[in-house]
Amino acid sequence: EAGVAQSPRYKIIEKRQSVAFWCNPISGHATLYWYQQILGQGPKLLIQFQNNGVVDDSQLPKDRFSAERLKGVDSTLKIQPAKLEDSAVYLCASRPPGASRDTQYFGPGTRLTVL
Amino acid sequence: QQQVKQSPQSLIVQKGGISIINCAYENTAFDYFPWYQQFPGKGPALLIAIRPDVSEKKEGRFTISFNKSAKQFSLHIMDSQPGDSATYFCAARLRGEKLTFGTGTRLTIIP
Numbered sequence: 001e002a003g004v005a006q007s008p009r010y011k012i013i014e015k016r017q018s019v020a021f022w023c024n025p026i027s028g029h030a031t032l033y034w035y036q037q038i039l040g041q042g043p044k045l046l047i048q049f050q051n052n053g054v055v056d057d058s059q060l061p062k063d064r065f066s067a068e069r070l071k072g073v074d075s076t077l078k079i080q081p082a083k084l085e086d087s088a089v090y091l092c093a094s095r096p097p098g099a100s101r102d103t104q105y106f107g108p109g110t111r112l113t114v115l
Numbered sequence: 116q117q118q119v120k121q122s123p124q125s126l127i128v129q130k131g132g133i134s135i136i137n138c139a140y141e142n143t144a145f146d147y148f149p150w151y152q153q154f155p156g157k158g159p160a161l162l163i164a165i166r167p168d169v170s171e172k173k174e175g176r177f178t179i180s181f182n183k184s185a186k187q188f189s190l191h192i193m194d195s196q197p198g199d200s201a202t203y204f205c206a207a208r209l210r211g212e213k214l215t216f217g218t219g220t221r222l223t224i225i226p
Contacts (some may be wrong), residue, residue: 004124004158012158035175040204040218040219041216041218041219042204042215042217042218042219043159043204043214044216045214045215048213056213091158091159093158103161104161106157106158106159106160107158108156108158109157109158
């Protein structure tokens with residue numbers, strides 16, 4: 001079974017630029033999560049999708065971050081404009097329907113550096 | 116009240132020894148406590164988890180001890196091996212499945 005795919009793996013941008021990350025979850029996984037992991041910290045949930053609907057985006061900085069999962073499969077996370085404090089690894093995770101709520105499969109992440 | 120405090124920040128253990136990582140929480144609404152293992156360049160992977168109605172859970176060399184009254188839980192790695200060198204995160208889940216992660220412990224097993 002292929003794992004959660006994310007691209008790009010690394011991205012370096014200047015502050016105030018825009019950036020987008022892509023995630024393709026494991027086939028058939030209805031639930032998709034985006035996390036932000038700042039160096040030295042644990043992952044923080046940004047947004048959770050159930051199919052193409054948003055379940056929880058309470059910790060998403062909506063003035064600059066946006067995410068979509070239009071067809072309920074892959075997802076994009078966008079930052080516009082980026083700030084220095086957005087430098088982090090952005091992790092995507094997915095969970096199959098009917099599985100334990102704790103069964104989240106994480107992708108390798110996208111490491112963003114904002115200069 | 117949503118925080119999960121994890122210690123130590125880093126840990127060095129000799130091969131064959133016992134690695135112990137501790138976590139503490141405040142919110143009694145947390146209902147599930149998983150541990151994740153993360154290797155460099157990889158996403159976290161679920162290692163072992165426990166519910167608050169159980170005081171201990173063991174899977175192979177990994178054991179979670181849970182003290183509900185003290186609101187603390189810990190991960191014990193017996194017979195630690197170099198391949199266990201990774202960053203370990205404790206987490207706690209609220210009803211509704213949002214996970215709150217600890218800050219992580221970088222474990223290094225030396226020969």
